[in-house]
Amino acid sequence: MLGVGCSIALFASNLHAEPQPIPRVQAIPQPHDEVSFQRDGVEIARYCAGHDGFRPFVFPVIGPSGRSLTRIGHPHDPVTHSHHNSVWMSHQFVNGVNFWGDGVGHIVHQKLLRLEDGPDAASIETLNAWQDKDGKTLMTEHRRTGVQVLENGEWLLLIDSQLEAPPNAPVTLGQSAFGMVAVRMAKTIGVNDGGGTIRNSEGGVDEAGCFRKPARWVDYSGPITPQASEGITLLDHPGNPSHPTPFHVRNDGWMGASLTFAGEIVIPPGQPLRLRYALYVHSGIPPLEALQKRWDDFSRTTFVEFGRK
DSSP states (O other): OHHHHHHHHHHHHHHHHHSOOOOEEEEEEEGGEEEEEEEEEEEEEEEEEEETTTOEEEEEEEEESSSSOOOOOOOOOOTTTTOBBBBBOOOOBTTBBBOSTTTTOOOEEEEEEEEEOOOOOEEEEEEEEOOOOOEEEEEEEEEEEEEEOGGGOOOEEEEEEEEOOOOTTTTTEOOOSEEEEEBBOGGGGEEEEOOEEEEESOOOOOOHHHTTTOEEEEEEESSSSSSSSEEEEEEOOSSSSSSSSSSEEETTTEEEEEEEESEEEOTTTOOEEEEEEEEEEEESOOOOHHHHHHHHHHHHHOOOOTTTO
């Protein structure tokens, strides 16, 4: 045990130590297992564990104007679309159990495993259990949710997921247009409600040209203030199964990457399924070439190796 004199001397020496640099981008834990992603002390996104609902999600998703580019629920049908939780991951059929709509399957946040801050990025790693209505775990998930800041208030939301079957049985993700990642846009950005625009990497425009069509990315942009338009580009990594995946998009303000649109995916024990997606949060309505360049950069990124320090 240090004596009083030693303690005072140690304290005095610490006063003259060089301070550690303050990370520009931080993941700061909040009550109820939420995590605030902050750039220069200002929140740009928040991970919500979803204890009062059926799945974790990210809300808000703040654009360069300072307003959220996403919302909770359908603007005209909040009851049957209560599962539209801003930015979320889910699937309609996991061993036949519906995790897409509210009321049956639950994606249960179990613990926060890791946090990282940095000069231009921050992230968290969480452990989730996909459970049926009786509490039986059908599969487990390691998820990494991170932000990477760009210039002019723009940024990337990065989502990595590793889905694992239990030791004794495979897991089947059934054929469906619903799952694995989706975005509910702010009302004013929707084509129907705000005069927004949907575009994809193949030249499709709005629901008629993008609905359930394979693409590398889909962009949803529109007015967010009287003076500004902003949007989100959902990027599908080329390492994901079924890439380029069909996207389920609607003029009423949502888009999703349909992982198993072409057919079921089986996850054998000991052979986890790894997925990687990004959301480009941007100002204005960028030209197609700029969005393709953003996907090109993302396509060269590598999958997260969970469990490595």
